[in-house]
Amino acid sequence: xxxxxxxxxxxxGDPIEHVRSPExxxxxxxxxxxxxxxxxMHIRQDRFEDTIAGLMNLGNLDGLLVTLPFKARLVGHASxxxxxxxxxxxxNALRREADGSWSGDMFDGAxxxxxxxRKGHSLHGRRALLLGCGGAGSAIAVELASAGxxxxxxxxxxxxxxxxxxxxxxxxxxxxDIDFGEADTTGRDLIVNATPVGMKPDDGLPxxxxxxASSVLVADxxxxxxxxxxxxxxxxxxxxxxxxxxxxxxxxxxxxxDFFGLQRTP
Numbered sequence: 001x002x003x004x005x006x007x008x009x010x011x012x013g014d015p016i017e018h019v020r021s022p023e024x025x026x027x028x029x030x031x032x033x034x035x036x037x038x039x040x041m042h043i044r045q046d047r048f049e050d051t052i053a054g055l056m057n058l059g060n061l062d063g064l065l066v067t068l069p070f071k072a073r074l075v076g077h078a079s080x081x082x083x084x085x086x087x088x089x090x091x092n093a094l095r096r097e098a099d100g101s102w103s104g105d106m107f108d109g110a111x112x113x114x115x116x117x118r119k120g121h122s123l124h125g126r127r128a129l130l131l132g133c134g135g136a137g138s139a140i141a142v143e144l145a146s147a148g149x150x151x152x153x154x155x156x157x158x159x160x161x162x163x164x165x166x167x168x169x170x171x172x173x174x175x176x177d178i179d180f181g182e183a184d185t186t187g188r189d190l191i192v193n194a195t196p197v198g199m200k201p202d203d204g205l206p207x208x209x210x211x212x213a214s215s216v217l218v219a220d221x222x223x224x225x226x227x228x229x230x231x232x233x234x235x236x237x238x239x240x241x242x243x244x245x246x247x248x249x250x251x252x253x254x255x256x257x258d259f260f261g262l263q264r265t266p
Contacts, residue, residue: 002037008060009038009260012052012074013067016042021065024253034262036062045069052077056102063095063260071106071135078104083146087168088138093256105259108136109143111252112192112219115243118251121217124148128190131155131183131206133165136221137194141165145173149190154180155207183207190217191235198222198229205230214239221245 011021017040025038043051048070055061056077066074071090075081078094082105085091091104116123128149130141133156144152152169156162162180169178183206185191197206199222209231212218218235223245232242 003035005035006060007036007062008058009036009063009065010041010055010061011038011065011067012041012043012055012070014043014045014069016040016067019067025065028253028257029262032262036262038065043070048073056096061096063093065256066092066094074104078102081105084109084139084142087142087172088135090135090139093259095260106135106139107252107255107259108221108248109139109141110255111250112140112221112243112248113143113147114251114254115247116217116219119241119243119247121241123190125150126190126217127151127188128192129153129155129183129185129188131191131193132195133162134194138165140192140194140221141169142172144190144192145169145176145178149176151177152179153184153188154178155183156180183209185209185212185216189213189215191219191231193220193222193229193231196222198224198231201227203230205234209234212238212240216240217243219243219248221248223249 011019019040022038022040029036071092074091075089079101080103084106085104088106090106092106094102094104096102126149128144130137133154141154154162154166166178166180193206195206197203198220212235218240220229220231222229232244235242
């Protein structure tokens, strides 16, 4: 039951009708006896600045999730940023601190890493191929390097984006061999798809990958419901361990609940 003591969390975006975070987080709060709710907050892009300023001044608002198209625009409203948020210049979660200021970070990458490690696989020393370096892809790149992969090849249809991300990462992760180029799987034992390819049932592979060794880990950010993406099907054909968007989403929920300082169960 909502009372005058109920704490508020929100998810902001434009549009907002498609998000499932309100049911996921509010359900978690209810299950664990936390007097809080998470509600969808539709902020029109042309009214963003004045709306977000008023919203973040609400005294009982403790945290925000951020979806498109505001992940970059919310950076300027945080007093401090986590490492990943600073490197990719975007946030997808903010929390209010005790002094009333706001801290922000990006958890798309952390969700993927947790999803893989939770199934018993180590990323340390692996040689990764990352397809796509948009918002989620860039965050995944940072977290892969942080997790200790020995090499990281970044592929994007816009080579200038891949080059810019590589330059940022090289300055922060000297022990990781980071480059950009074509989607060559030779010598790679981790493949991550962070492109939109796979959202539609008739989408093919995000790159011409060819045969894979069974030791290769294959992860796909796409939330595809009960069906497998073409990438996951391709990987399973060769006996590879696979991880999908649901694994990443579950890992991200855990990371964000930790960020909010809320009790969680594994």
